[in-house]
Amino acid sequence: MISLSKMVLKERRDVFLSILLGFLAGAGAVSLFANSGYLISVAAISPPFFIITISIALLQLFSATRALSRYGERLVSHRATFTMLSNIRVHFFSRIEPLASSLSQRFRSGDLLARIVGDVESLQNYFLRVWYPPVVMVTIFLGTTFFLSFFSWQIAVIVVIGVAITGGVIPAIFSIRQRRVASTIRKERGHLSTEATELLYGYRDLKLHQRLEQKEKELLEQSDVYVSEQGVQGARRVFNVSFNQSVTLLVSWVVLLIGSLLVSGDQLDGVFLAMMVMVSLTVFENAAPMAAYPSYKEDSKRATERLEEVTELEGMPEGTEKPTAFSVTLDHVSFAYENRATLKDISMHIKEGENVAIVGASGSGKSTLLQLILRMIAQASGHVKLGNNDLVTLKEEAVWERTNAILQDQHFFFGTVRDNLLLAKSDVTDDGLTSVLAQMQLPFSLDDTILERGENLSGGERQRLAIARALLRKNEARLWLLDEPTSAIDAVTEATVLNHIREASEGDTVLFVSHRIRGLETWDRIAVMDHGRLVEYGTYEELMQKQGYFYELKSIEDSLFGV
Numbered sequence: 001m002i003s004l005s006k007m008v009l010k011e012r013r014d015v016f017l018s019i020l021l022g023f024l025a026g027a028g029a030v031s032l033f034a035n036s037g038y039l040i041s042v043a044a045i046s047p048p049f050f051i052i053t054i055s056i057a058l059l060q061l062f063s064a065t066r067a068l069s070r071y072g073e074r075l076v077s078h079r080a081t082f083t084m085l086s087n088i089r090v091h092f093f094s095r096i097e098p099l100a101s102s103l104s105q106r107f108r109s110g111d112l113l114a115r116i117v118g119d120v121e122s123l124q125n126y127f128l129r130v131w132y133p134p135v136v137m138v139t140i141f142l143g144t145t146f147f148l149s150f151f152s153w154q155i156a157v158i159v160v161i162g163v164a165i166t167g168g169v170i171p172a173i174f175s176i177r178q179r180r181v182a183s184t185i186r187k188e189r190g191h192l193s194t195e196a197t198e199l200l201y202g203y204r205d206l207k208l209h210q211r212l213e214q215k216e217k218e219l220l221e222q223s224d225v226y227v228s229e230q231g232v233q234g235a236r237r238v239f240n241v242s243f244n245q246s247v248t249l250l251v252s253w254v255v256l257l258i259g260s261l262l263v264s265g266d267q268l269d270g271v272f273l274a275m276m277v278m279v280s281l282t283v284f285e286n287a288a289p290m291a292a293y294p295s296y297k298e299d300s301k302r303a304t305e306r307l308e309e310v311t312e313l314e315g316m317p318e319g320t321e322k323p324t325a326f327s328v329t330l331d332h333v334s335f336a337y338e339n340r341a342t343l344k345d346i347s348m349h350i351k352e353g354e355n356v357a358i359v360g361a362s363g364s365g366k367s368t369l370l371q372l373i374l375r376m377i378a379q380a381s382g383h384v385k386l387g388n389n390d391l392v393t394l395k396e397e398a399v400w401e402r403t404n405a406i407l408q409d410q411h412f413f414f415g416t417v418r419d420n421l422l423l424a425k426s427d428v429t430d431d432g433l434t435s436v437l438a439q440m441q442l443p444f445s446l447d448d449t450i451l452e453r454g455e456n457l458s459g460g461e462r463q464r465l466a467i468a469r470a471l472l473r474k475n476e477a478r479l480w481l482l483d484e485p486t487s488a489i490d491a492v493t494e495a496t497v498l499n500h501i502r503e504a505s506e507g508d509t510v511l512f513v514s515h516r517i518r519g520l521e522t523w524d525r526i527a528v529m530d531h532g533r534l535v536e537y538g539t540y541e542e543l544m545q546k547q548g549y550f551y552e553l554k555s556i557e558d559s560l561f562g563v
């Protein structure tokens with residue numbers, strides 16, 4: 001799904017500039033120290049004054065080059081990194097957006113959050129710590145070896161061997177070891193995030209059931225596992241870097257030793273010895289990041305795998321067409337959550353403009369039916385049509401644009417009543433907003449604060465505010481899908497609220513899941529569901545005359561209300 005190399009190459013201008021500036025900074029550092037070594041040695045043998053002057057001028061030039069290039073390299077490479085990160089984020093979100101409804105079935109919210117935030121974020125290391133260091137190291141070493149070969153091929157060979165060991169062999173060994181121990185840090189972070197979210201969501205219930213302490217203990221245990229895994233990862237990185245640095249120092253000692261032998265054998269001018277040692281000390285600085293390369297590489301790989309687990313879920317294929325008519329047809333439709341058959345062979349036709357109530361026992365599949373028409377889930381078999389269009393040919397957004405859906409769990413955002421109403425339609429005046437609040441008999445002012453998830457509202461107020469949002473869209477919507485929108489509202493207010501809904505939806509197709517049988521006399525037709533099947537479908541009179549399941553439900557309700 002995420003081809004990381006492709007993401008890197010998309011920013012090729014900045015990538016090229018980073019490499020160029022990184023090379024200049026590295027080469028500047030090597031030249032600076034080479035020149036210092038030469039200057040110290042040559043000064044001791046009283047050379048002509050102009051040599052000292054030129055050498056000091058070069059010293060200043062190299063130090064300015066090094067500082068400016070390093071600054072430029074940091075600027076450009078970080079710009080490239082963050083642009084890549086934002087591209088990855090956009091790419092990832094565009095992939096998971098159509099999967100939104102199936103994600104909650106596969107992943108717990110904490111784990112999903114850890115993947116969406118943490119794993120995506122960790123990919124910022126891919127360019128900076130996996131892709132970039134070997135490229136810059138190789139270019140600097142090639143330049144340095146070429147330079148050294150003018151003075152002594154033996155020293156050049158030692159440096160090449162040193163690079164091969166510290167930049168190739170040691171990281172390769174670390175890489176194999178890293179794969180074997182298979183860091184579980186990402187997985188543990190997902191577990192920790194899951195536990196923390198559960199505790200926060202369920203805080204009140206845990207407290208009521210006196211289970212808070214136990215849950216906190218589990219969370220702390222999970223946190224300890226994560227912290228210790230982090231410790232192991234950190235220690236491994238520090239060990240790798242220190243070990244690699246020790247080897248580079250050893251190489252510099254070998255350069256000093258061989259250089260001294262060459263000087264004493266008159267194969268190298270002694271004035272260059274200090275320069276060569278300084279070069280070897282500096283050039284290996286560029287091999288240091290290679291020690292951390294395996295752990296970052298493995299980390300990026302694991303993060304990508306975890307993101308792929310999310311994106312590989314099958315979503316519903318996105319259609320392209322817009323609905324033009326709003327009759328609803330279900331033709332032998334079946335649906336199963338995992339292996340549990342939830343809707344079984346349902347066929348029904350709702351004419352455009354018809355108002356249909358759906359009733360049935362809890363768990364009989366009423367909400368699932370509405371979700372299917374909303375394209376939030378896909379049927380396993382059969383066809384669902386809006387007008388003459390099969391739902392699979394329709395664009396999701398185009399369906400939602402023309403639909404007023406009130407599902408069972410409505411979300412409210414932290415903000416004012418006004419903010420939460422304008423979510424439905426942004427160009428309504430305050431008068432328009434106040435008018436729908438009045439219709440819903442809500443005693444709020446537009447500036448009243450709504451807490452996250454509507455925590456400061458009663459269940460009935462939440463439902464009325466959701467209906468107020470739907471009423472604002474009455475001119476756009478041609479299809480209304482209402483899932484027990486008034487279940488928490490008292491009977492007197494409910495009658496008024498329903499009247500407003502009926503009025504606003506006049507001429508539109510309405511599917512209304514109802515928890516009550518009373519009051520359904522005025523609906524065009526009634527669909528009765530039982531255990532995932534549509535067991536009865538007809539007008540109120542037809543169903544009452546039939547004296548079947550609906551009649552039975554009505555009798556039970558009447559006896560409960562003492563009618």
Ligand SMILES: Nc1ncnc2c1ncn2[C@@H]1O[C@H](COP(=O)(O)OP(=O)(O)OP(=O)(O)O)[C@@H](O)[C@H]1O
Binds near residue numbers: 337360363367
């Ligand atoms: N996300 C889900 N994953 C798995 N099973 C689900 C999911 N949502 C609902 N179900 C199951 O599907 C069946 C039908 O649920 P649905 O919500 O459609 O029933 P309902 O008739 O609307 O019930 P209620 O009147 O209680 O709201 C139930 O057995 C339920 O347990």
